[in-house]
Amino acid sequence: MTDQNTLDELVPAEATYASVTEDVSDVVFSSQKQRHWWVGFLIGLILLNVLLTAIGWLLVEGIGVWGINIPVGWGLAIVHFVWWIGIGHAGTLISAILLLFHQNWRTSINRFAEAMTLFAVACAGLFPLLHLGRPKFFYWLVPYPATTGVWPQFRSPLMWDFFAVSTYGTVSLLFWYLGMVPDLATMRDRSNSRWGSRIFGLLALGWRNSARHWHHYQKTYLILAGIATPLVVSVHTTVSWDFSVGIVSAWHSTVFPPYFVAGAIFGGFAMVLLIAIPLRRIYHLEHMVTLKHLDNMSKVMLVAGLFVSYGYLMDAYAAWLKNEPFDSYIYTNRFSGPYGLLYWALVICNCVIPQALWFPRVRRHTLALFGIAIAISIGMWLERFIIISLSLHRDYLPSDWAMYYPTKWDWLLYLGTFGMFLTLLMLFIRTLPAISMSEMRELVHESNEEQS
Amino acid sequence: MNEPLNQSPETKRWGHLSQFSDADSLLAAVKALRDDGYEQIEAFTPFPLEGLSEQLHLPRTPMPLIILIGGLLGGSSIYALEYWVNLSAYPLNIGGRPLHSWPSFIPPAFEGVVLGAAIFGVYGLLWVCGLPRLNHPVFEIEEFQRASVDGFFLAIEATEDPSPPENLESRLQELGATGVWEVPDV
Numbered sequence: 260m261t262d263q264n265t266l267d268e269l270v271p272a273e274a275t276y277a278s279v280t281e282d283v284s285d286v287v288f289s290s291q292k293q294r295h296w297w298v299g300f301l302i303g304l305i306l307l308n309v310l311l312t313a314i315g316w317l318l319v320e321g322i323g324v325w326g327i328n329i330p331v332g333w334g335l336a337i338v339h340f341v342w343w344i345g346i347g348h349a350g351t352l353i354s355a356i357l358l359l360f361h362q363n364w365r366t367s368i369n370r371f372a373e374a375m376t377l378f379a380v381a382c383a384g385l386f387p388l389l390h391l392g393r394p395k396f397f398y399w400l401v402p403y404p405a406t407t408g409v410w411p412q413f414r415s416p417l418m419w420d421f422f423a424v425s426t427y428g429t430v431s432l433l434f435w436y437l438g439m440v441p442d443l444a445t446m447r448d449r450s451n452s453r454w455g456s457r458i459f460g461l462l463a464l465g466w467r468n469s470a471r472h473w474h475h476y477q478k479t480y481l482i483l484a485g486i487a488t489p490l491v492v493s494v495h496t497t498v499s500w501d502f503s504v505g506i507v508s509a510w511h512s513t514v515f516p517p518y519f520v521a522g523a524i525f526g527g528f529a530m531v532l533l534i535a536i537p538l539r540r541i542y543h544l545e546h547m548v549t550l551k552h553l554d555n556m557s558k559v560m561l562v563a564g565l566f567v568s569y570g571y572l573m574d575a576y577a578a579w580l581k582n583e584p585f586d587s588y589i590y591t592n593r594f595s596g597p598y599g600l601l602y603w604a605l606v607i608c609n610c611v612i613p614q615a616l617w618f619p620r621v622r623r624h625t626l627a628l629f630g631i632a633i634a635i636s637i638g639m640w641l642e643r644f645i646i647i648s649l650s651l652h653r654d655y656l657p658s659d660w661a662m663y664y665p666t667k668w669d670w671l672l673y674l675g676t677f678g679m680f681l682t683l684l685m686l687f688i689r690t691l692p693a694i695s696m697s698e699m700r701e702l703v704h705e706s707n708e709e710q711s
Numbered sequence: 712m713n714e715p716l717n718q719s720p721e722t723k724r725w726g727h728l729s730q731f732s733d734a735d736s737l738l739a740a741v742k743a744l745r746d747d748g749y750e751q752i753e754a755f756t757p758f759p760l761e762g763l764s765e766q767l768h769l770p771r772t773p774m775p776l777i778i779l780i781g782g783l784l785g786g787s788s789i790y791a792l793e794y795w796v797n798l799s800a801y802p803l804n805i806g807g808r809p810l811h812s813w814p815s816f817i818p819p820a821f822e823g824v825v826l827g828a829a830i831f832g833v834y835g836l837l838w839v840c841g842l843p844r845l846n847h848p849v850f851e852i853e854e855f856q857r858a859s860v861d862g863f864f865l866a867i868e869a870t871e872d873p874s875p876p877e878n879l880e881s882r883l884q885e886l887g888a889t890g891v892w893e894v895p896d897v
Contacts, residue, residue, distance in 0.1 A: 275861065280757075280861070402792055408801065410796040410801040411796075412805070413796065413816060413819060414815040416818075419815075422789075422818070426822040426823075429826060430826065433830070433833045434829070437832075444859045445860060447859075448856035448859045448860065449859075464837065464843035464844075465844040465846070465847065466842065467847055467858065468755045469753055469840075470754040470755065470760070470767055470769070471840070473758075473759040473760075474759075475773075475774050476836060477759045479835075479836045482778050483778075483828075483829055489821075489825070493822065493825075497818055500818075698758070704758060704760075
C-alpha cells in the first residue's frame, strides 16, 4: 500500500480539504436524498418491533418458546450471539490493526465500521442475556459484594466471556467517540441551525483543533489502537473457549481460537461490504469509498476465508487422527448425517464461492461483491450452527440423540436484531459523520505533498 | 484583509489570531516567530499536521505513562479481586483444582488491563487537554470556524507578547498571514 500511485486511487486529485469535509457533512445537513433513508429507517423500525415482540413473548413464556431442549441446549440464540459478535470484529480490525500497519485505505471506512462494531455488539449482547432464562438477574455476573455472600466463578469461560464482551463494548464505544471528537467539532462549526451547533458543540467537548491537543490526541489514539488489537483477538478467543474448554467431543479442540478469530474477520468484512456498497451508492461517496477500498477488503476476506477453510480441514483431520470411534462418527455425521446438506452449503458459501475473489475483476464489481458478501454471511451463520447445535445433537449414548428444530420465535428474535442494527445504523448515518473528515483531510494533505 | 477592531478599548485583549493559506506557510510562520523569541505559540490545524509539534517545541506527551498506569491498575485490581474471592471470600473446590488457579484468572485480568488503559486514555486525554470546556476566546472570531474545515491558524497570547500589538500585527502580515484578528478576552 506504500507504493507511489495508491493515494490517487483512494482520494481524487481534485479533492480539497473543504470538498471532502462538505461531502461527508452534507449527508447529515442536506435536506435532499431522504427517500432511501426513510425506507431503510422504516424497515428498521418494523423489524425493531418484531424484536420487541419476540423478547416480550420470551419474557412471558420463558425460553421454552425456543426449540432448545436437552441434548441441544444451545441453539440459535448462541449461534446468533457468536455471529453478531464476529461481525463486530471487522470494525475493530479496520480501525485499529490497519491503523497500526499504516494502511491509509482504512480512512474512509473506519468510522462506519466502528459504528457497525458497536451495534453488532449490542445485538450480540442481547442473546446471552435472554438465554439466561431469568434476564432480570443478569447482574449476578458482575462481581459485587452481594448480601448473599456469593461471588462469580472466575474459572469458567462463561465468566471470562462476560468480561471480554463488556470490555469490548466499552472500549469500542470509547475508541469510536474519541475518533469522532474532531469531526464533531467540524459539525459544530458547519451547522447552520442553533440547536445543531449547540448539540454538536456539547458533543465536541470544546475541541478547537489546537496543535497541542492534536499532539496528545494522536499518541492516545495510536496506543488505544494498539490495545484494541489484542482485545479483538482476545474477545473471539474467549468466545471460542466457551466451547473448546468444555468436554463436548466436537468442541474440545485447540484449533478453535485461531479459526474463530479468522471466521470473525471473514464474516465481519462481508458485513462491512454489505453496508459500504449501498452507502457509497446512495450518498454518492464513490470517490471516497473507492473501488480500491472494496478491492482491499475483498483481499482480506479472501485470506480470512482460506484460514477458515484450513480450520474446517484441521477439524476433520484432528477427528481422524484421534482414532476415536465417537469423534469419527461426529464428523461423518456432519457430512452425511441429517444436517449434511447444511454442511455442504457451508463448504460452498465459505470455501468455494469466495475463491472468485482471486480475480481482480470480481473484486471491483460491486454487484458480484455484494452477492459474495451475502454468501459469506450465510456461510458464517451455517458454520456457527454446525459447530454449536450439531455438535450437541449426537451424544455418546444413542438414547440421548435428538433433532433440533428452531421455532418461529428463534427466527423472529434473529430477524428483530436486524431491525435494531438497521435502525441504529440509519440513525448514525443521518446524525453523525459516517466518514472521518479529519483523517480524509490528512489524506488529501498527504496526496498533495506527494504530487508536489 | 485586516478586520477593523470593533472592540471597545476597555475590553481586555486575550491575544492575536492569524490565518495562513496553507500548511507550509503556517509551519514557516511558526518557525519565524519562534526565532523572534515567542515561546507560547498556539497553532490550529484541521488535521494533525506532521512536523508542527516539533516546530512548536512541544514537550513529550504524558499520555503513554497515563495509559500504562491505567492498564496496570485495571489488570492488578481484577487479579486481586479474583485472588481474594477465590481464596478468602468464596472458596470453591472445582474438580480439585487449586484455589489459586492462576491460568484461569488471566483472561479477566487481561480484559481489566485493556479496560483500565482505555478509560485512563480517554479521560486522561481530556484532562491533559483541559477539556471539556464550553468556550474559549478564539471562538469569538467568526473566521475561526474554518479551523475545523480548511483553515490554518496561529495564536499568540497577549501575556507572551512583549512588544506593542501593532508590531506583532505587521510581523504576522509580513509572514504571509491572510488575516489577523485581535482576540478579546471572554
